[in-house]
Amino acid sequence: MERVATVLVSCIAAATAMLAVAAAAAGSGGGCTRSCGNISVPYPFGVEAGCYYPGFNLTCNHHSYRPPTLFLVDGAGTSHQVLEISIPNATVRINSSRIAFTKSDDNKQATVINRTWEVTGPYYQSHRPSNTVVLVGCQARVDVRGGSNNTLISSCTAVCPSPDAGTIYIGAGDGSCSGVGCCQANIVLRYSRYTVQIHDLQGQDAPSSSPVIFNGSAYIVDQPFNYTPFSFLEGNFPEALPAMLGWFIVDYNSTCPMPTNESAPAPASAAECRSVHSFCQGYSDSADHVVGYQCHCSPGYQGNPYVKDGCYDIDECNSPHIYQCYGDCKNTQGGYDCNCPRGFKGNASIPNGCTGLMIGLIVSGGSLLLLLGFAAPFILISRNTDFAERMIITLEELEKATNNFDKTREVGDGGHGVVYKGIIDLHVVAIKKSKIVVQREIDEFINEVAILSQVNHRNVVKLLGCCLETEVPLLVYEFISNGTLYRHLHVDGPVSLSWDDRLRITVEVARALSYLHSAASMPIFHRDIKSSNILLDDSLTAKVSDFGASRYISINQTGITTAIQGTVGYLDPMYYYTGRLTSKSDVFSFGVLLMELLTRKKPVGDTFDNGHNLVSHFVLVFSEGNLYDIIDPQVKEEDDGEALEVATLAIACTKFKGEDRPTMREVEMALENIASKKGLFHNGNTTASRRPDENQNSTLYMSVEGVTKEAITESTTEEEILLSSRFTR
Structure with missing residues (x-):
C-alpha cells in the first residue's frame, strides 16, 4: 500500500510540473x-x-x-536585485551583496573568516564576462574556493605598507585596485556556490592602534572596480555591486548535445526551444553530466528562441559595420549575398575588391575558362619554354606525369582533394586535384593562385603552375618529399622529431607567417595554420602550405569580417565570436601548434580526464606549476630549459583577446632568441642583428612568473577556449 501511495505522489508531482510548464x-x-x-x-x-x-x-x-x-x-531564498536580463547570452545581471568581515575582540584569535556566496536553482556564476573577486582591506588575503573538493579557484592579497592612516593610501588614489588597500582577481570556473575565505596576514602582531587591520569588505563583481581609498577609509563600503549570473533550463533528461573537441554536434531542439529557427545546447554541471540546456537562435537569426516565432532573420545589409559589403547587398533568410555591381568582378566583401576587368571564371555550356589577369602573359608562352619559366600546364602533361592520375601516384588525400606525385620535364611536382565541383572549390583555387603567385619565401611552398582544361583547375607545386609535420609528430612509439628539429621548425613557420603578415606586397592572413598544413623537405625544413582559405587585406587595414573558416582546435575564439579576421587569428593557431609540438598531443581528438581540450588543459597545468606533467617525455630528455620559454610564449599566443597576443614578428624574434641560445643557427641562417638581446626579448612576452600567476585568473577560461572548437569548419 505504501509503495502505491509513493507512486501516486510521484505521478501527481510529475503531472503538476507538466501543468506548470504548460x-x-x-x-x-x-x-x-x-x-x-x-x-x-x-x-x-x-x-x-x-x-x-x-x-x-x-x-x-x-x-x-x-x-x-x-x-x-533564488532557491535558497536569497533576494537579488535584477539589473539586466540577456536572452542571447543566457545571463542575468544582479546586485551582489557585500561580504563584510570584521575581526572583533571576541574572535581576535581567528586568522581565517569563512563566508559563502551562493545562488541556487537554474543559476550559476557566469563566464561571459568572468566575474572578479575584489578585496578592500589591509594585510589580508581573499581565497575563493568551489566545486565538490572546495578547490582554490582565485586569490589575491591587499596590503597597506604603513599602519599610519594618514600615509598608507598615498599614491593609491588613482582608482586602481592593484594590491595597496585593494586587490582583485578573476574567477575562472563557473559554480553556483563559492566559499570566500578572508585570511588575516598580520595576526596578533598588529598594534592595537592600527586603524584598519583585518576589517573591510569583499565583493564578487563583473566590472572594473573603482577604488577610492579615502572613502573606504571612512567605512563607506557599497552594500552591493553588479555581478553576472548564467542560467539554463533544468532538465536532467536532456538529450541536447554538448560542445566537443572533435566536431560540432548536429543541431538539436528541446521542448523550450519553441521558435522555428532555434536549437538547444546542453549544459553540464561540474561533474560533466548534462543537467539542462540553453536555447539559441540559429545562425543568421536573432531574438528569443524560447517563444514561438521568437527568432527572426537578421538583415545583415542594414549593419554594414558588422557584415561588410562593398557591392550590392541582398538579404536572404539566415544570411545575405554580397556581389559586385553588374559589369564588375571580384570580391565585394573587401574595399576596392570589385574591378571592371573580367577576372574570374566564365562558365558556358558546361566548360570552364579561367581568365586571370596576372596569368595572361603565361598563356602566350610557348610549350617549348623551360618548365620553370611558365605558369600554364596542359592536362596532357599532367596525365602523362601521373600515369593518368593512377592511384599508386597518390601521396595525400584530404577532405577537399587528392595530391599526386608526378614528373614534368625532369621536375618532381605535386599536383592537387579537387574531389568535387562546387563554387567554393573554384573560389579557393583562384584565391590560392592569386596569393602564391605573389609570395616568395623559403618557408612557403612554391606554386609552379596550373592547368585550366578541367572542370575544376589543377594546381602544380614543388614536391615536398617528407610529408607533413603532423605525420612526423604523431607517430606510434615514444620517439618522434627531436626537440632541436621541433624548435627549429617553429622558428621557420614563425618566419613565414611574419613575412606574410608584414613583408609581403599586401598583408596575407593564412587562416588555417595547423601541423597538417606544414610540409617538411628532405632536410626537415618547414614549408607552409594550403592557402585556399587565406585572405589578402589592404595595407591600411587591421582586419576584415569574413565567413568563419579554419580547423577545430586551432580556430581563434575571438574570430569565431565576431567573424573578424586579424593577424592575431594566425597567432592563436600558431600558439596551438607550439603546444602540439611540446606535448605531441592533438588539438583535435585528444581529450583529458577533466574534459578539457589541449589549449585549456595546457593553460591549467601550466598555471598549477605542473607543465612537465604534459610535456612529451622525449622533449623533457632533450630540453635545456627552452621548453618552459616556448610554453610561456604559447600561452601568450593563445590569450582569449587578440589584442593581448604578441604579433608574429614578436613571436619570430622571441623564438629566434630561444633557438640561438641553443646554437641552432650557427650556420648563419640567423644574424645577430635580427636577434634581440635578453632584455629586449623579455618585452615580447610575459615572464614565466607573470604567466603562472595570471593564468589562474585571466579571462581565458575553459568555456572560452572551447568556443574555438565548438564547430567544425
Whole structure:
C-alpha cells in the first residue's frame, strides 16, 4: 500500500510540473508583465503565475521603490536585485551583496573568516564576462574556493605598507585596485556556490592602534572596480555591486548535445526551444553530466528562441559595420549575398575588391575558362619554354606525369582533394586535384593562385603552375618529399622529431607567417595554420602550405569580417565570436601548434580526464606549476630549459583577446632568441642583428612568473577556449 501511495505522489508531482510548464508556455505570450521599471522581463522569466518557466519567477516591487525594482529570489531564498536580463547570452545581471568581515575582540584569535556566496536553482556564476573577486582591506588575503573538493579557484592579497592612516593610501588614489588597500582577481570556473575565505596576514602582531587591520569588505563583481581609498577609509563600503549570473533550463533528461573537441554536434531542439529557427545546447554541471540546456537562435537569426516565432532573420545589409559589403547587398533568410555591381568582378566583401576587368571564371555550356589577369602573359608562352619559366600546364602533361592520375601516384588525400606525385620535364611536382565541383572549390583555387603567385619565401611552398582544361583547375607545386609535420609528430612509439628539429621548425613557420603578415606586397592572413598544413623537405625544413582559405587585406587595414573558416582546435575564439579576421587569428593557431609540438598531443581528438581540450588543459597545468606533467617525455630528455620559454610564449599566443597576443614578428624574434641560445643557427641562417638581446626579448612576452600567476585568473577560461572548437569548419 505504501509503495502505491509513493507512486501516486510521484505521478501527481510529475503531472503538476507538466501543468506548470504548460501554463508557463501559455503565459509566454500576451497578458504577462514584460517590464519592471526600466528592466525588460522576457520569457522564460516572468512575474505573474503562469508567465514564467518553473524556477524563473521574479518579483516586481512597486510599493517600496520608485521606479519599480525587479528582484530574483533564488532557491535558497536569497533576494537579488535584477539589473539586466540577456536572452542571447543566457545571463542575468544582479546586485551582489557585500561580504563584510570584521575581526572583533571576541574572535581576535581567528586568522581565517569563512563566508559563502551562493545562488541556487537554474543559476550559476557566469563566464561571459568572468566575474572578479575584489578585496578592500589591509594585510589580508581573499581565497575563493568551489566545486565538490572546495578547490582554490582565485586569490589575491591587499596590503597597506604603513599602519599610519594618514600615509598608507598615498599614491593609491588613482582608482586602481592593484594590491595597496585593494586587490582583485578573476574567477575562472563557473559554480553556483563559492566559499570566500578572508585570511588575516598580520595576526596578533598588529598594534592595537592600527586603524584598519583585518576589517573591510569583499565583493564578487563583473566590472572594473573603482577604488577610492579615502572613502573606504571612512567605512563607506557599497552594500552591493553588479555581478553576472548564467542560467539554463533544468532538465536532467536532456538529450541536447554538448560542445566537443572533435566536431560540432548536429543541431538539436528541446521542448523550450519553441521558435522555428532555434536549437538547444546542453549544459553540464561540474561533474560533466548534462543537467539542462540553453536555447539559441540559429545562425543568421536573432531574438528569443524560447517563444514561438521568437527568432527572426537578421538583415545583415542594414549593419554594414558588422557584415561588410562593398557591392550590392541582398538579404536572404539566415544570411545575405554580397556581389559586385553588374559589369564588375571580384570580391565585394573587401574595399576596392570589385574591378571592371573580367577576372574570374566564365562558365558556358558546361566548360570552364579561367581568365586571370596576372596569368595572361603565361598563356602566350610557348610549350617549348623551360618548365620553370611558365605558369600554364596542359592536362596532357599532367596525365602523362601521373600515369593518368593512377592511384599508386597518390601521396595525400584530404577532405577537399587528392595530391599526386608526378614528373614534368625532369621536375618532381605535386599536383592537387579537387574531389568535387562546387563554387567554393573554384573560389579557393583562384584565391590560392592569386596569393602564391605573389609570395616568395623559403618557408612557403612554391606554386609552379596550373592547368585550366578541367572542370575544376589543377594546381602544380614543388614536391615536398617528407610529408607533413603532423605525420612526423604523431607517430606510434615514444620517439618522434627531436626537440632541436621541433624548435627549429617553429622558428621557420614563425618566419613565414611574419613575412606574410608584414613583408609581403599586401598583408596575407593564412587562416588555417595547423601541423597538417606544414610540409617538411628532405632536410626537415618547414614549408607552409594550403592557402585556399587565406585572405589578402589592404595595407591600411587591421582586419576584415569574413565567413568563419579554419580547423577545430586551432580556430581563434575571438574570430569565431565576431567573424573578424586579424593577424592575431594566425597567432592563436600558431600558439596551438607550439603546444602540439611540446606535448605531441592533438588539438583535435585528444581529450583529458577533466574534459578539457589541449589549449585549456595546457593553460591549467601550466598555471598549477605542473607543465612537465604534459610535456612529451622525449622533449623533457632533450630540453635545456627552452621548453618552459616556448610554453610561456604559447600561452601568450593563445590569450582569449587578440589584442593581448604578441604579433608574429614578436613571436619570430622571441623564438629566434630561444633557438640561438641553443646554437641552432650557427650556420648563419640567423644574424645577430635580427636577434634581440635578453632584455629586449623579455618585452615580447610575459615572464614565466607573470604567466603562472595570471593564468589562474585571466579571462581565458575553459568555456572560452572551447568556443574555438565548438564547430567544425
